[in-house]
Amino acid sequence: MGIIKPTNKLVESFKNLHLYHTGFSNCAMRVRIALEEKGLSWTSHLINLSKGENLTKEYISINPNAVVPTLIDNGIVIIDSADIIDYLDKKFSFNPLRPRAEKDEELMYEWMYLARDNHLSIKTYMYSNMTSSQNMKRSVETMDEYRKNQTFDTALLAFHERFNSNEGFTKNELNKATTIINNCFSRMDMRLQDHDWLAGDNFSLADIAWIPQLVILKVVNYPFENYPHLEKWKNAIMQRPSFKQGVLDWLPEMKK
Numbered sequence: 214m215g216i217i218k219p220t221n222k223l224v225e226s227f228k229n230l231h232l233y234h235t236g237f238s239n240c241a242m243r244v245r246i247a248l249e250e251k252g253l254s255w256t257s258h259l260i261n262l263s264k265g266e267n268l269t270k271e272y273i274s275i276n277p278n279a280v281v282p283t284l285i286d287n288g289i290v291i292i293d294s295a296d297i298i299d300y301l302d303k304k305f306s307f308n309p310l311r312p313r314a315e316k317d318e319e320l321m322y323e324w325m326y327l328a329r330d331n332h333l334s335i336k337t338y339m340y341s342n343m344t345s346s347q348n349m350k351r352s353v354e355t356m357d358e359y360r361k362n363q364t365f366d367t368a369l370l371a372f373h374e375r376f377n378s379n380e381g382f383t384k385n386e387l388n389k390a391t392t393i394i395n396n397c398f399s400r401m402d403m404r405l406q407d408h409d410w411l412a413g414d415n416f417s418l419a420d421i422a423w424i425p426q427l428v429i430l431k432v433v434n435y436p437f438e439n440y441p442h443l444e445k446w447k448n449a450i451m452q453r454p455s456f457k458q459g460v461l462d463w464l465p466e467m468k469k
């Protein structure tokens with residue numbers, strides 16, 4: 214969605230960069246990695262998703278989708294992780310995170326949007342496989358309130374309706390999500406067979422968009438052994454200081 218006009222006027226007075234985010238959120242990881250790669254300093258506002266802090270009226274007045282991340286740049290509010298990292302790279306031209314050749318840049322956008330647009334498939338896979346997911350079910354009252362407030366992201370609302378229903382996701386829904394994810398990783402593995410990075414010759418927003426998906430899917434033992442070239446790519450990214458600063462430092466339980 215990019216730049217939006219929030220109903221919350223307070224954030225419009227914020228100076229410099231502020232990020233509303235969550236440690237274990239793939240979308241927020243993207244933005245933190247991009248901020249670290251650019252060498253930008255920023256103020257952290259942690260949102261606890263399991264306590265429903267994203268569902269409060271106050272947060273919805275900043276981000277109408279009731280999701281993290283949200284970036285504020287000197288009062289300008291930007292939502293959606295792909296749009297945020299693109300905004301950051303365009304606004305701060307140093308340490309560029311995009312290929313120079315136009316056709317490689319197009320490929321970068323293709324990969325980046327693919328990661329963003331498959332978010333609900335990954336979420337379906339995660340919620341279906343996480344042992345703790347039953348604790349993530351919302352109460353009837355919370356869902357009633359959410360239904361009233363979630364007027365923007367109808368696909369996300371439908372996801373939560375299904376997850377919080379008595380039946381949960383059907384086998385078909387899980388199979389569909391798994392096939393989408395498998396197809397993405399097969400394509401990535403094929404590209405990485407003879408390339409170091411997803412687009413162009415250097416690390417770019419495409420790689421930043423995808424690495425968090427591997428981080429979270431690892432938690433539910435997604436079978437990455439089926440994609441040998443992804444492993445080499447993942448290891449190279451994990452060596453970058455931005456991975457430590459943007460991912461591991463926010464996930465103390467994963468550092469062990």
Ligand SMILES: N[C@@H](CCC(=O)N[C@@H](CS)C(=O)NCC(=O)O)C(=O)O
Nearest residue numbers: 238239240279280281282293294295
């Ligand atoms: N397309 C959005 C998706 C954002 C999103 O769904 N964020 C998740 C965390 S990764 C969230 O806040 N979920 C809260 C919820 O599902 O209610 C983006 O890339 O920023």
